Amino acid sequence: MNPLALQATRIGIMKLIKSKLAILAIVSSAAGPLFADESLPVRNCTWCHGSSAQGFSTAPRLAGQREQYIENQLLSFSEHIRDNPYSRQYMWGAAANLSPQTAHDLATYFSALPPKAAYDGDRELAAAGRTIYEQGIPESNVAACLVCHGPNAEGIREIPRLGGLAYSYLKSRLEQWDEGFHAAAAPMPQIARTLSPDEIDALASYLSFIE
Ligand code: HEC
Ligand code: HEC
Known part of the structure; x- marks a missing residue:
């Protein structure tokens, strides 16, 4: 870029x-003084x-x-x-x-802004990605992503929403945890390291289509 x-x-x-x-200033005047401040x-x-x-x-x-x-x-x-x-x-x-x-x-x-899905993954891989997202990979001890990221990949508390993020962003995030970059303590580096390139492709594709 x-x-x-x-x-x-x-x-x-x-x-x-x-x-x-x-x-926003109008909307939030009902809820509190959130964004009346244009200096944000x-x-x-x-x-x-x-x-x-x-x-x-x-x-x-x-x-x-x-x-x-x-x-x-x-x-x-x-x-x-x-x-x-x-x-x-x-x-x-x-x-x-x-x-x-x-x-x-x-x-x-x-x-608070409404998210739109990127819709830019590989359609053919989405089903395989969904299976991993919902069931994990028992053979290699990968937990189901939905346990933490939510059934519709909407995130929970401080755990991020994944649904609708761009394919290339999701893919590079999942790859980078295996390349020695930091950013997260447990559990993501461990989980991402266990995923094969094909599994990363499938997950990133599936997630890019979730509204
Ligand atoms: C035990 C809970 C847990 C499980 C299971 C889990 N995650 Fe995460 N994930 C997290 C947390 C916590 C973070 C935030 C890490 C941080 O603070 O940087 C995260 C962050 C991420 C991010 C970064 C998102 C962004 O916006 O940059 C991706 C991508 C991701 N997880 C994908 C997955 C996938 C795919 C799976 C399943 C294979 C999975 N996660 C399973 C807890 C989990
Ligand atoms: C010059 C371009 C640029 C500007 C300006 C910028 N960002 Fe970013 N931002 C990026 C890029 C590129 C990434 C991806 C980083 C990566 O891949 O690790 C990012 C990542 C992020 C993330 C992580 C998202 C996630 O899902 O993990 C957050 C949060 C963020 N930016 C917030 C902000 C905020 C708030 C501002 C304004 C104060 C801002 N950014 C300004 C380019 C920018």
């Missing part, structure tokens, strides 16, 4: 965000993550992601714990100067 190329669309995005924040630096994120935070190029979708997970990842980037190449290149800087309050507010904001 070339962030500079995205600058051109920035002004359009800024307008969009402004109108979105205005709507949403556009510092959306110029990479897409104007409605549905993901763009290598930047994953944030819309609908679990609030606590987003917050945890921002901390993990700022502390240089999540250290795969794109994290270093793009997110260490983006997360460096966020106050805990801003990180929290951004997480609240993005988690």
